[in-house]
Amino acid sequence: MEIDTSSVEEHENSKSQFVRWFREVAPYVHAFRGKTFVVAFGGELIQDGVLNTLVQDLSLLSALGIRLVLVYGSGPQINEQLRLKGLPQNFNNGIVIPTNTAALECAKEAAGEIRLDIEASFSQGLPNTPMSHSQIKVISGNFITASPVGVLNGIDFQLTGKVRKIDTEAIKFAIEKGTSVVLLSPIGFSPTGDAFHLEMEELATSTAIAIGAEKLIFLSSSEGVKNADGSINPEIARAKAETLLQDNNIDTTTTKFLKNSVMAVKKGVARTHILPYGIDGSVLLEIFTHGGIGTMVVEDNLDDLREASIDDVGAIISLIEPLESDGTLVPRPKSLIERDLEKFTVLEHDGVIYGCAALYPFPIEKMAELACLIVHPEWQSSGEGELLLRHIESRAKKMKIDRLFALTTRTSHWFLKRGFVRGSVKDLPKEKQINYNRSRNSLIFIKNMK
Template sequence: MEADRYNTCENPQTQFVRWFREVAPYVHAFRGKTFVIAFDGDLIQYGALNTLVQDLSLLSALGIKLVLVHGSRPQVNDQLKLKGIYKIFDRGLMAPTDAAALECAKEAAGEIRLDIEASFSQGLPNTPMSHSKIKVISGNFVTARPVGVLDGVDFLHTGKVRKIDVEAINFAIEKVSSVVLLSPLGFSPTGDAFHLALEELATSTAVALRAEKLIFLSNSNGVPNDDGSIDTELARADADVLIKSNNLDGETCEFLKYASLAVKKGVARAHILSYSLDGSVLLEIFTHDGVGTMVVEDNLDDLRPATIDDVGAIISLIEPLETDGTLVPRPKSLIERDLEKFTVLEHDGVIYGCAALYMFPNEQMAELACLIVHPEWQSTGEGELLLRHIESRAKSFGARRIFALTTKTSHWFLKRGFVQCGIQDLPKEKQTSYNRSRNSLIFIKNIKHD
């Protein structure tokens, strides 16, 4: 059942083991996948580069293939000011880049690239990735074209992505096991250089590589809800509505626009999160709700019938509750036999909840069994979701009442309209198999029919 298995008095070893088991499914799911991680020069000005590199090195060590796309907008603006050129590049870069500005863009990109390479080369002393050797490869992976003349304005050396050299990047991240670093510059076949927007470059790269994730690190925490909290997951259609509403600040809106575009063009997930939060990339990837906003084609929470591939995940959910006596032990063969009775909750490829429905048609009753939500995701309404689903299924099979047996979560059922009853109220078949030594409490609820 949805019993709370957190123990605030856990010793450090127990906490570590529990945490490692919770993270393991994500490590398995993302190993070998490509992530494109984009950040502008303000992350470097904030002083977050070394911490980010530590986290990215950890991802690389876990088998995640990384392509980094850096911007240089604030550095270019600073260079222009030093030269007495009062021209400001805003988010999105849709402004002309003259020869002087292009030189500033080259200088800024070169300095940032060297800073990033130096961070990956320092051996990460006294960090979780001490003595790691992460190689960084950069080069002419991006072919660009000029924006040209728009509304009578010549954009000069401002460019757009024409082509990403997918074969070369894949060779670097797969065969050479390196991190690929892209600067916001592209080159034409004739050797001309063009200044590119970070957002467009990162999105084009993620789409071309068919990346699993596109992650924008920004000054924004993500897309805010009306109450000020962060909307952790947005379907692309909802993101597009928000973009048109003009209710978002400029930076968040710009990143959300490209996140939505990336998902529309086939990237599985696009994220917006803050670089100012220590470990934000790790928290976003390895926790259920994350710490920023994730854009997907459709919401990732999936309530669906269990398949044979889910047996292992169901067993891992059940075992801790069998150990502490909350559930009756169920051998793997029994779960496989009854698999069509199970429903699972899946998020981002991870099974984190399940429930089973057993019908007793002669008495028009149904049993709710094995209702489990992983401890990390309890208290978020997932148990209610499973209960409503099982009740709906039972109703569709003609059940008038639904019952559950429990030894530890009676209050949870009482709050949801169940009434405590006796053995004589169970279906006759269930009375026969009732385990009196467990002395489970019996709760029954009437199912409303229209």
């Protein structure tokens, strides 16, 4: 009788993939624990039936120690209320429009209905779901003081308002223990007790700036900012985003989010994101993967190529250890890495070290060794290894190095494609010849730097 081992193998692969994923997201968990995210979405997300899935993902973020402030819009729901009352429907795409008394009453009804839907979603406790044992409390109230937009370009915006003041202390107090989320509706109140309809995007942006949020996340029906070839631009520096807005080649919905993203970053929010809510788990994919799923706006690009510091030792060891275990690299004790730290360069993205390389000079022979060139498996094949190599070569040239060499047992083709040629032990510096480990029989590759 033959035994089908395919299901067993698939099960084992599944377990190993889970372990690998869990280890890969750990740096992000450490980086964002205790940080505050403002997550904003329009009524379209609720209309499209995505609310429960989103709340489950937000519940997971809360369980990981991320503090959450949620801001919601209600355009489609206001339009439905207006339709039922036989009134004109004109709330769409986040465009600021005049709000009369009848429309404000519809806005209040829509906001209240959505607030209850959100509270109900956070009250789920079904077993075998992310909401099991979550016990997250939703806190909402009069956190926002509003004032009327007034008359602009001859148009009286009536009961359409703008954010005047945010009770930051109350919001921070509500979320500081991490077991509650603050929910902000698109209705603000003046000191005289009057209510005003607020623009969701402006409310979310003003809140993120006021409370010093780490991230402002917009969930949109659009996929993000697209490049000329139709692909999504995963990361845009603020100055570049401003140029794109001036060119006016972006659809209306994305333009609205991008303008507010630029404003938030300009005023101190570290990162803003425009994500497609139509993709399942888009928030998790954006936060816990290197490439993300939408568009992120930052003051400057987050990829940082720099010299290693003492704080990077643990990250370097975690990159090296798997390759030491499988025999690709010679084991290096922590003390050796600490001693040679000034020889290391690291690649950092969003606070996570995902690549490194070291340069060991041999001044007498005007040679240097390229060692420990490593890129985390999740981020390989994206040019990061090439980036590290160019940086090491630049450092070597500044040190007046004539030839760069590398020893490898498994990546010979990579070096050959980048201008290295095969060498022999006798081509190495004398000190390296003496220390060459003949039992490993590493291949030697040399590149002329002149």
